[in-house]
Amino acid sequence: MSDKAAATIYKRVLALAGGELSADKIVSTPDEALRQAGLSKNKVNYIKNLAAAVIEKTIDFDAISKTDDDEVIRQLTALKGIGRWTAEMFLIFSLAREDLFSLGDGGLNNAINNLYGKGIALTKDEIKVITDKWQPYRSIASLYLWRSLDNK
8 A cells, every 4th residue: 555545544534533543433433434434344353453452451552662572563463463564663663663674574675685685585584684783773774775765
């Protein structure tokens, strides 16, 4: 999904929630209204599942922000619809963790291959060897790698 499409859907969902998103508002919004805002059936289910976990205190975002990366990933991926990549993006963009490289991110893999692969796709193990050298700032390197793709 493009950034523009995501922004449009977000604005529509925000409008459905009366301008302020909360777990309660997401759970109480009819599925069909969320579908008409542009969310797929699966995404509606996943978002409502996450909102219910917040309401039921299965997940506590205040507490999770003080938790180490592996535990955040474990807690988030325990929820249906949230995979490792999503959890890693949450760590980088929401919790501002500085030392994370997502081996499952296609854009990052493309950027690494552009810089180091000489036309040949590197394996995850080869990418890990390269990115481990960037500790403790792998997230920051990731931002530069994503940016390098903007001109291509």
